[in-house]
Structure formats: C-alpha cells, structure tokens
Amino acid sequence: MIDIRYLRSDPETVRELMARRNKPELIGLLDEALGFDGRMREITAERDAIRQQVNELSKQVGALRRSGDDKAAEGLQAESRSLGEKEQSLAAETDEVTAQLKDVLLRLPNIPHADVVVGSDDSQNPIITGPNNLPATFPAHQRVAHWDTATALGILDNERAVKISGAMFTMQRGAGATLARALCQYALDCNADAFEEIRPPSLVSTATLTATGQLPKFADDAYSMSKDDLWCIPTAEAPLTSIHAGEVLAEADLPIRYMAHSSCYRREAGSAGRDTRGMLRSHEFDKVEIFSIATPEGAPAMLTELTTRVERVIANLGLPYRIIEICTGDMGQSHHRSFDVEVYAPGCDAWLEVSSISWFSDYQARRGDIRMKRTGQKGTEFAHTLNASALAVPRVWAAIMENFRQEDGSVAIPSVLHPYMRGTTVIHPK
RNA sequence: GGAAGGGUGCCAGAGUGGACGAAUGGAACGGUCUCGAAAACCGUCAGGGGUGCAAGCCUCUCGGGGGUUCAAAUCCCCCCCCUUCCGCCA
Numbered sequence: 017m018i019d020i021r022y023l024r025s026d027p028e029t030v031r032e033l034m035a036r037r038n039k040p041e042l043i044g045l046l047d048e049a050l051g052f053d054g055r056m057r058e059i060t061a062e063r064d065a066i067r068q069q070v071n072e073l074s075k076q077v078g079a080l081r082r083s084g085d086d087k088a089a090e091g092l093q094a095e096s097r098s099l100g101e102k103e104q105s106l107a108a109e110t111d112e113v114t115a116q117l118k119d120v121l122l123r124l125p126n127i128p129h130a131d132v133v134v135g136s137d138d139s140q141n142p143i144i145t146g147p148n149n150l151p152a153t154f155p156a157h158q159r160v161a162h163w164d165t166a167t168a169l170g171i172l173d174n175e176r177a178v179k180i181s182g183a184m185f186t187m188q189r190g191a192g193a194t195l196a197r198a199l200c201q202y203a204l205d206c207n208a209d210a211f212e213e214i215r216p217p218s219l220v221s222t223a224t225l226t227a228t229g230q231l232p233k234f235a236d237d238a239y240s241m242s243k244d245d246l247w248c249i250p251t252a253e254a255p256l257t258s259i260h261a262g263e264v265l266a267e268a269d270l271p272i273r274y275m276a277h278s279s280c281y282r283r284e285a286g287s288a289g290r291d292t293r294g295m296l297r298s299h300e301f302d303k304v305e306i307f308s309i310a311t312p313e314g315a316p317a318m319l320t321e322l323t324t325r326v327e328r329v330i331a332n333l334g335l336p337y338r339i340i341e342i343c344t345g346d347m348g349q350s351h352h353r354s355f356d357v358e359v360y361a362p363g364c365d366a367w368l369e370v371s372s373i374s375w376f377s378d379y380q381a382r383r384g385d386i387r388m389k390r391t392g393q394k395g396t397e398f399a400h401t402l403n404a405s406a407l408a409v410p411r412v413w414a415a416i417m418e419n420f421r422q423e424d425g426s427v428a429i430p431s432v433l434h435p436y437m438r439g440t441t442v443i444h445p446k
Numbered sequence: 447g448g449a450a451g452g453g454u455g456c457c458a459g460a461g462u463g464g465a466c467g468a469a470u471g472g473a474a475c476g477g478u479c480u481c482g483a484a485a486a487c488c489g490u491c492a493g494g495g496g497u498g499c500a501a502g503c504c505u506c507u508c509g510g511g512g513g514u515u516c517a518a519a520u521c522c523c524c525c526c527c528c529u530u531c532c533g534c535c536a
Binding site: 056057060061063064065067068070071073074075076077078079081082089090092093094095096097099100264387392394395396 | 464465475491492493494495496497504505506515516517
C-alpha cells in the first residue's frame with residue numbers, strides 16, 4: 017500500500033510519479049483514495065467528539081450511581097444513549113468508507129522511485145550491464161533448443177509430466193534432476209555467508225499473499241485451496257516477507273537477510289500458450305530467493321548488494337548475461353525500483369529473464385505491518401523490503417543445455433556445480 | 447477430528463462491570479552515588495488514528511470480529527491461535 021498521508025500531503029508529486037507507470041486509470045484511483053480519505057477524516061473527527069461526550073457522561077453516571085442519585089443518573093444515561101445512536105450511524109458509514117478506501121489502496125501499485133527510467137513498456141528497459149560472457153558467434157551445435165537436447169539426453173520427460181499433471185508441467189530425470197537440485201544448492205551456498213536459510217511453508221494464508229501484493233488483484237494467477245483458505249506460493253518471497261508480519265523490529269537488528277529454496281506455483285492464467293515448450297514457463301518450478309528487510313536509508317545499498325549477489329551466481333556459471341533496469345511502464349505492482357538479470361539462450365535465440373531484483377520501499381511492509389523502531393526514539397515506522405531470485409532453476413537449466421552443448425550432443429556442466437553432481441561433469445546420452 | 451485449559455504491555459503476572467491503557471515484579475534506558483563496578487535510590491518506559499506550528503488535546507486498542515450496557519480487559523456469541531490428553535498419521 018502507498019502511504020495515504022504522503023498522498024494527502026503532496027498529491028501532485030504522487031500523481032506525477034504514478035503517471036510514469038503509463039496507466040491512466042491510476043490517476044483516477046488516486047483521486048478516489050483522496051476522496052475516501054477526506055470523508056474518513058470528517059467522520060472520524062465527528063465520531064471522536066461524540067465518544068468523548070459518551071465517555072464523559074458515563075463517568076458522571078458512575079459517580080452519581082455511587083452517590084445514590086439514581087434519578088440524575090438516568091437522565092444522563094438517556095442523553096448518552098441518544099448520542100450512542102448517533103455514533104452508530106456514523107460507525108456504519110466508517111465501515112463503508114474504510115472498506116472502500118482499503119480496496120482502492122490495495123489495488124494501487126507502488127509509487128516508482130524518482131530515478132526509475134521512464135518508459136511505456138518492456139521495449140524501453142535500458143541495459144545496465146552487459147552483455148557479458150557473450151561470444152561473437154555460436155557454433156551450430158549450440159543452436160539447438162534445450163527441449164530437443166534434454167529430451168534426447170533422457171533428462172527431460174515433459175511428455176510424462178503432462179500425463180501426470182497436465183499441460184505446462186515439467187519433469188527432469190537422472191542427471192537433469194540432479195542438475196536442478198545442484199543449481200539450488202549452489203545458489204544457497206553462494207549466499208550462506210550472510211543469509212539465514214529458511215524452509216518456509218509452501219501453502220500460505222490470504223493475509224500472507226496480500227502482504228506481498230499478489231492479492232487481491234492477481235488472485236487468478238495463484239493456485240488456491242478454498243476449503244482451507246490457503247494458497248500455493250508463487251514465490252518464496254511471500255512467506256519470507258510475512259515472517260515478520262505484525263512485528264516491530266529494532267533498528268539495530270536490520271538489515272535482516274533470509275534465503276529460501278522453494279517450489280513456486282503459478283497458474284500462468286494470462287500467458288497460456290506462450291513459451292509452452294521446454295522449461296521456459298511452467299506451473300511449478302524451483303527457485304532460490306534472497307530476501308531482506310532494511311531501513312529506508314539502508315535499502316538502496318541492499319538493492320545493490322542483492323544485484324551483485326545475483327550477478328555473481330550467474331557469472332560464475334559462465335552463462336552470457338546482461339542486467340536491465342525495469343522502466344516505469346513495465347514495473348510490477350509492488351515494485352519501487354527493480355532490475356532483471358537475463359541470460360542468453362542460443363538455442364532459443366532469446367534473452368531469458370532468470371532473476372528479478374526488487375525494492376518494494378514500504379509498500380509490502382505497510383500491507384504486512386512490518387515496522388521498525390529507531391534506537392532511542394519513540395514511535396515506529398515501516399521498514400523496507402527487498403528481494404531477488406538468486407536463481408530460478410528452469411531457465412538457467414535451459415540456458416546450460418543450450419550454451420554448453422557440445423558437438424557430440426552432450427552437455428558440459430559448469431565447474432562450480434561439479435561438487436553437487438555426484439561425479440557427473442558431462443551429461444552424455446544414455 | 448474429540449475433550450479440557452489458556453491468550454493482558456519487552457517478559458512474568460494481577461485484574462471478573464465504573465476512578466483501568468491497565469497493579470506489582472523483572473528487563474531495558476537515563477540519572478544520583480562510586481576511582482570504577484555491583485547494590486541502593488530517583489526517573490523514563492506500548493502502539494494506531496485524528497487534530498494542532500508546537501506543547502498538547504481527543505479517540506481507539508487487553509488474540510480477532512460482533513453483541514449487551516450510560517459504561518466492557520471483565521458479561522454473551524462467533525472465529526483464530528497456544529498448551530495438555532485422546533484419535534489419526536509421514
């Protein structure tokens with residue numbers, strides 16, 4: 017959620033920044049929010065004044081009852097009762113306006129950081145770094161799609177995955193399955209110096225998925241179990257963010273750094289039929305997430321740290337990559353500023369998004385009620401949350417199949433993964 | 447899934463209709479004392495919202511939501527969570 021007080025105090029700036037998202041309807045939502053907020057404050061002032069009178073009268077009633085003056089007490093009670101009725105009608109309106117305001121605020125995206133490159137869509141995302149590790153040309157044996165290579169090697173069996181679960185599910189086997197797990201293990205080990213490993217629940221409550229911003233707006237993208245009010249996590253970001261939901265963290269304890277490997281579940285409701293071959297898009301995939309809660313002033317440095325860490329993992333794998341900044345028109349709902357790491361896959365001839373590094377400012381913290389208390393100061397403020405995919409398995413797996421395919425059709429495993437491969441350094445056909 | 451007992455501030459814990467946003471103890475923080483420390487003593491010590499330049503004032507919050515009442519931590523209803531026992535179970 018955006019800060020309604022910021023919007024109230026500087027609506028022009030918020031409108032201007034929000035307009036950069038290139039979604040005209042957002043300005044209308046901002047105005048709606050301002051309208052509800054204004055009405056809300058009117059009612060609140062009125063209600064508080066009535067309550068004050070009721071509280072005062074009640075005290076007097078108590079005193080009169082004790083002194084035995086029941087008659088006078090009854091008079092005041094009647095007065096208080098009528099005030100109570102008036103308050104009740106205001107309470108009803110409060111509920112209504114609160115719900116409306118909350119609904120608008122939950123649907124409004126985050127305000128972009130002032131430095132985010134302004135653009136209308138993904139075609140205007142600037143390249144920040146790279147391309148790195150990119151050869152001038154690729155030999156023909158690397159221009160083979162990973163699904164062909166992997167299926168021929170017997171390490172990808174999507175046909176049976178579809179039999180088991182339906183379209184857009186994948187299944188790795190043998191060295192392919194080991195490779196998927198090796199990637200996770202490697203990504204975790206790369207960040208274990210500073211990040212606490214978490215094994216979070218994969219099924220989470222509505223509140224948890226609302227905190228990160230997936231709900232209510234993107235309910236169709238997530239798998240749900242309505243019987244139990246549970247949702248399959250689309251990313252470990254959701255449970256990691258809610259670890260400290262409703263808590264007040266000490267400034268001295270920040271930044272907090274967590275990492276988690278999890279399966280991720282996505283209905284891909286809006287993208288059926290796109291990238292359905294191979295490993296590029298599926299309903300279930302594995303990912304290692306790195307996550308941080310930071311102070312507002314510490315957040316930019318953390319964004320840099322996360323980016324550096326993600327880059328290191330990809331660079332060490334020897335894959336061609338580049339880092340792009342996400343422009344205002346392409347940024348996700350909760351994002352304040354974000355970068356993507358893309359890996360080049362010569363077989364598909366495409367840059368694949370393998371990581372998104374995001375700073376959410378206090379947007380998620382406000383939704384999840386994650387606050388911090390400054391040392392020696394009264395009161396609290398919302399913390400900042402950030403996260404990044406340290407490694408999304410399927411696309412990196414696919415990129416390895418394509419970049420390290422050898423002339424004989426085998427695939428060489430990047431050396432940093434060898435310790436996790438039970439001795440397999442090259443995957444040969446069976 | 448069944449039964450019983452619980453949920454109060456940073457922690458422990460009192461409070462069963464009115465003077466309670468909440469006793470008391472501990473922790474923490476500031477101070478006095480001390481060469482320094484300990485002890486002792488004094489003080490501070492919840493969060494949200496509204497309003498105000500500010501000091502402040504008002505309001506809400508005792509797991510969450512509703513209800514009864516002039517008045518609810520306290521009474522009633524629903525839900526959530528925790529503990530123990532039983533059942534089931536990787």
